[in-house]
Amino acid sequence: MKRFFGLPDVDWVMLASALILSFIGIMIIRSATVNNPSEGYYLKQAYWLAVAVAAYFVGYFIDRRHLRRSAYLLYGAVFAVLTTLAVVGKISGGVQRWIHIGGLTIQPSEIAKLALVLALARYFHKQKQSPPYGLDGIAVPMAMVAAYVIPVALQPDLGTAIFFILLAIPIFLMVGIKRWTILFMTGSAALVAPFLFFTMKGYQQERILNFLNPERDPLGSGYHIVQSKIAIGSGGFFGKGYLQGTQSQLRFIPEQHTDFIVSVLGEEFGFVGIVLVLGLMLFLTLWMLSHVEATRTRFGVLTVVGISCGLAMQEVINIAMAIGILPVVGLPLPFLSYGGSSLVSVWLGLGIVAGFRRRKTWP
């Protein structure tokens, strides 16, 4: 890596890929909200991108030791916020996912994804016991995951709650878990699932039932998937062209600037656009994973793997929702979906990963 303008060696490959993806996002948001010009979504997203790039450099330049030492502090602070939101939400009877600070609206569950990865990485970093771990070895990290899952599920933000569980899997697998433990956990999950289903809110149960049988409710979430598929499918190989997406102009697809953004991409830029964006995302993930070789500690390895896989999983899940492979649970598409908190935390994560290559010295 070359020094550039006296800056320490910046990961230009990562920066360029992420910038291209974010710019594509702003473009698509503009198209998705073109009938809502008063809202100025894409401009807001552009402002957020500036903040996100700044966050990238924060993550990039922060000392690795500080990062490791403050992992629990960050985890605890985020836990406090999530719990407060859940409690306030219960009291005020409304959905509480956002904090309003001045004119800004922040969604703490986005930063929680990073906090959880860092905290788990730190926990295993300090473990004296050698892997593979049994149930006793992973009881504490499982409790750490549960502490995030419960308040977020109460918000109720089912998508993010489930995502926290998924986020822990690559980290667990990376450190090594006994085969019996894996079997035991999978078995208990299968047993708990029906019980969970009955504790869900009505609309969440609806979503899952609709996913299992899309014909149940053509105007509900099943309908959105139908519309999203029509949009993507009718885009064909080359797409209908920028701002020419008929389905997107219809407002048939709700949240098309957030959770269903990929349907606008598919309709207007076709298979070519999809290949380009998915290819970039895959390339970026692999590039991030390649940073593992620069890390020298267990904390570093797990952080890099956790952030990279978390990003990839979220991308895959969101897109799979938009084409009806998975139930719609409401997870934004990193880089593309409208939303400042998501964009900033994704870029911060990139910065943290890139930072491991900054100086190959012991942290």
Add this chain to the structure above:
Amino acid sequence: MSSISKSVREQLPLMEKKLAVTVGLVVLGFLFLLGDFWRLQVLLYGKYLNLSDNNRIRLVEMLATRGIIRDRNGTILADSTPNYQLSVMPVDMNPDRKAEIIKLGSLLGRDPGDVLDRLLTEARRAPYRAIIIFENLDYREVALFETRRDSFPGTILKPVPRRFYPYGSTASHLLGYIGEISSAQLASGKYQGARREDMVGKFGLEKVYDRYLRGRDGGRQVEVDARGREINVLGITAPVPGADLTTTIDIRLQKELEDAIGDNHGAGVLLNIRTGEVLAMVSRPGFDPNEFSLRLTRQRWEEILKDPNHPLQTRAIRGVYPPGSTFKVVTAVAALMTGTLDPDKDVTCKGGFYYGGRLYHDWKRGGHGNVNLYKGIVESCDVYFYQAGEKTGIEGLSKWAFALGLGRKTGIDLPGESAGLIPTPQWKRSVHDVPWFPGETLSASIGQGYVLVTPIQMANLFATIARRGIIKAPYLAEVIVSADGEELYRKDPSASLNSKVSPDVWDRIIPALVGAVNDPKGTAHAARIPGFTVAGKTGTAQVVRLKDWEGKKPEEIPLELRDHGWFAAFAPAEDPEVAVAVVVEHGGHGSSSAAPIVGRILRKYREIMVKSGYDAAKPPGEGT
């Protein structure tokens, strides 16, 4: 990924292998997705293109019915009636859209007017969104259209709820009206789920409680043929009707007060003293809110805006007038609280007061003779209050006027309330950049000069006096109940402020207000009601200095130069239930213009109370 450092390798056995598996899984995930996109966008392209090209699936909006607004006894004040609306889906129309609309217009005998321009721009912007062409079709037009429907592809005829105000212009300023959402409102983010062309509250209660009243639109998902005709309903999301609002108004009292004010311009407010509920509130002239429920033409809107009588101005909360002698009550409180006035000491009034080399007249040229506080209020002696105000000073006067709630908004739940004005030397310096002159204190002490109040402030002032100094905010919305019976909002009337006026001050002032109505020498006989003790004060507010018209009878003076007449009161004095204030613009003396109106509304109030066992303290929404 082969050069992982040794230490890590020792720490994490098999890490490389696991990393390889991880990479493999990530690649697989993306490839799997790409495969599905290939299937959707390449293999099934034809199928989806057909669905999208013919745009076979439509979402036909089903508008939510706006919540009902009722008076305190359940009488409906704002409702919805079906209104047939004809709209077009540009994408389904014959190519020459303009000609189509003109043809449609001539069939129904309607002028398309500015619809044409709107259609052409909207059609470019969103060809898949229905555009409203004609509204409020009558049955003849509906029948005519139905017979020729097939020659107009892309047209949609559907009944939509239209706002309807059964009492026409009665309570128009309170209820407000609805209108098409403006770009500014759309951009404000306060109208969640609203879209262009939606009708939202623009004025009055309709605006303040819009988010409750509006409801949520639903829609039908339908499959249409190439001509845009529905061939199959795929699903329905029912609209959620808006919540119902019960107000504090009693429509009988409202009508009575409106009739009493009649063709005069002015305002009147009747408050429940115990709670702060507004029982009636009138601004005249009014308007018919039904006119706004159908989109107003620009021309008609201009006409209303340019009307010299300002029918849209809610005079009851926005109109500011000098309070005239009604303000003497405030001067009395200020003088007593600052200790500058002995209420039992007589002041001699010879019809004028020399101050600073100038003569300040009393309205009674011959003078009132020896006057104490009681007589000063009963006979409304200007000289007595000139002296009281002069001793108290503008600082003391303004301090107690603020303490009694003047000079600031009352907090009523309507948009655009004015704060009125209580002048202070600092205010004058900052606005006019000149010092305060002592003579101006004299004008202020009899409610002239810079002092300005709104009718709602005046009614609330008298309610405050009746509550012996306790201030409450007047309010109109009592309870809001959602369509499925859930109570979303209920006003808690317990909040109050204490103006901290000593009780013995009220012991002096309230009897004098009773005397002003009931004493043989009182100025407000017209408001007297046998068996129902009214306590009140008249006021006459100068519009201009009438030097040229001195000695002339009111009817000889041009209308626009005549004084405004005020009367404010509460009753019954022993255990007050209601407070009222009326101002009649250019009505001349308060005793002859406003006091009879107050007498009439109080008689009506009493009649209703006696007849129906009406209890002023009982919350609305529970029937009588």
